[in-house]
Amino acid sequence: MSVDATAMERAPSPWTGRALLRRLAIGDEVAHLVTLIFAFTVILLTSLLVYQLFLNSAASRHAFGWHFWLSRTWDPVFEHFGAAPFIYGTLVTSAISLLIAVPLGLAAAVFLSELAPRSISDTISFLIDLLAAVPSVIFGLLGIFIVVPMMRTMIGPALKDTLGFLPLFQGPNYGVGFLTAGIVLAIMVVPYIISVSREVLLTVPRDQREAALALGATRWESTWKVVVPWARTGITGSVFLALARAVGETMAVTMVIGNDPKIATSLFAPGYTIAAVIANEFTEATGKLYLSSLIELGLVLFMITLILNGCARLLIIATERGGGHP
């Protein structure tokens, strides 16, 4: 069948059916606009969030000013509110969690990227990603019924026996407290350290390792002295990421920290974090100043995670761009 195209345009042809519908110009513009509106919604929501946080914390910001950050009082009855105990608690629990999670996570990442054969490495990574998907409240559940008793009966006494001379490990041990919360947090953030560090370590060029080994280094020496330093920017990024997660973690912490707004030197003492106090006291907050103080704490938390996530992203982008080395 030899087709004459011009004849097709003229004759009542099978092509004129939905010709109007395919007026592309309008269709494309509409699609562009619609998707743009949705994309703008994201920006809108985020701006609205920040705005609301500022707006609703105005009362306490005006009442307490900068003093809010340093004051150790948290007295709903006399309406004196200060953030110091919560910032302290957040810092201490996060520090403990990193102290545990970073060596553990880095070691595991090294194993997965350097030593394990690819299939085992992939399977274990998959399982560790699943660990990251476990909801916080379930970690809290296990925290209450497994870790707290362990702390009370095994870990606490053991630490007291060995390191009891340090003020860190003195004082009564009820099972709940900074240390317990730190341990639970450590388990929750270690998957993030492992997965990011593993990826970064895998991108270190082969010839780096080979150069070290060719000089007579042991496997461990080549890994620790050459490969890990090469990846150090990305690994630091993963630490910031883990820290951001630890700082914002609510449920698991509030279930095992003891919920006591005090600054104490002993790690066995009960404490409080920013996220935990908001979770516990928000619905009980009577009075505008009380609620406003809690929201100001939320604002503080938001700012901290903003900065930490920002640093993490910069570090990880720097790795991708510069190949990881300084």
Add this chain to the structure above:
Amino acid sequence: MRFQISSLDFFYGAKQAVFGVNLKIPANKVTALIGPSGCGKSTFLRTLNRMNDTIRHSRYSGEILLDGQDIRQMDVVKLRRRVGMVFQRPNPFPKSIFENVAYGLRINGYNGNLRDHVEHSLRRAALWDEVKDYLHKSAFALSGGQQQRLCIARALAVDPEVLLLDEPCSALDPVTTAKIEELMFQLKDSCTLAIVTHNMQQAARASDFTAFMLDGKLIEHSETPKLFTTPQDPRTEAYITGRFG
């Protein structure tokens, strides 16, 4: 003449890729474009159906007339129905064989008998016998050569007046290449073909007219036997005899 191109300059941003090309592409014949890598022949081919419009900051000056009409004045959708394209690597959609061929028909509002037209296009692409019992299978189940013929069938389904082929056989084996060249010969009756090719033997075998491009300029253009046996320009001769390429 199907296409008349005059004084075509093409720019990617500030960089000029095509310099003052004048070419006529005759109807119902195969015109081959040859030249070394980077000489601008693919860029040139893609301006003919305004595919380069999708590239940011690209523009051209000069005139391109399809049957006497400036393609810039035309509705680009209409243009692309009349001037079809087959790409270097087969790019079937992740749909069934039938749906691949029917795609162009559906979007262009065809309301005749779909099934018949799909069969007709597959026959024109010499693929019907191989797939007629498997029309609802995925296009990816086909071999590379079959996929490319499917892409040809898909392009033919919208009854284009011109078919542009951008190195259609470079990813295919010699046997399949021969099949496609034979296809081109049969399509000439109903279609005008313009093919960009790296393969000089292919150009010599399968085309009626050949144009040689170098560094974005059209060096020589004449009937294929003439260009290959008695090239006018020394650069053409150098390229054909393999002194560079």
Add this chain to the structure above:
Amino acid sequence: MSRARLIWRKSLNAVMLTLTGVAAFSVVSVLFLILGYLVYNGGKSLNWAFFTQLPKPVGETGGGMANAIVGSLKLLLLAAAMGLPVGLMAGVYLAEFGGRTFGFLVRYTTDLLNGVPSIVMGIFAYSLVVIPMRHFSTLAGGVALGIMVIPITLRSTEEFLRSVPGSLREGAMALGASKWRTIATVVLPAARAGIVTGMLLALARVAGETAPLLFTAFGNQFWSPGWNQPISSLPVMIYTYAISPYDDWHRQAWAAGLVLLGLVLVANVGTRVAVSRGGASRGA
């Protein structure tokens, strides 16, 4: 090089490498420990009553979490209805239309939104919905979870759309398809598997969230008809029961934990498996 030093280096090597293996397996074993405890403690308490009955008043034993299960489903439904379309459309914008500066801005705020602690998201939903309505509601909880769904969906949609090869788009355009047509009929279907996975994973993630619900959906001992009343949910029930002093409630918390974790893991594993199998045979 003294012999002693060499022996030291070699032993250090052996010890360190073993330790890394120990570290990796310890972390993995935590996962199995969690599963083990939940199956053991939760399995004991999982019975028909759990799924069909309402909670009994404080102090009485027995009862179940039927309202919490339904509540979680209602909240997920709301979250999906509100968050998935936004994430999808915005992802399409970024992958197909995105301008340089505006696209960067959208991506930046998406990452920002993703990093917001879930408790702060609860505060946001509280000020958006609970304050004007003057009471807790399913809607408020849905809003909180819905906003959390957006960044995850957006990122995976954009990623999978970008992974569709340009040759497919060109093929469609060469046939005369307009841009939106190409996106709707070729690009989106090609990226379909990945996008759906991203959506399911986003939903699985917010299904386990507790903090944002504490002062939005709040909790409810009974059924919660409509969308305007406070509603019970599985994670909040686990929390409430776990910190209570009642053994019976503890048992139920384990059971609920098992159900919740089971759903989350099935979603995560299921989608991973589906994508890896689907990737091998892309078809019509």
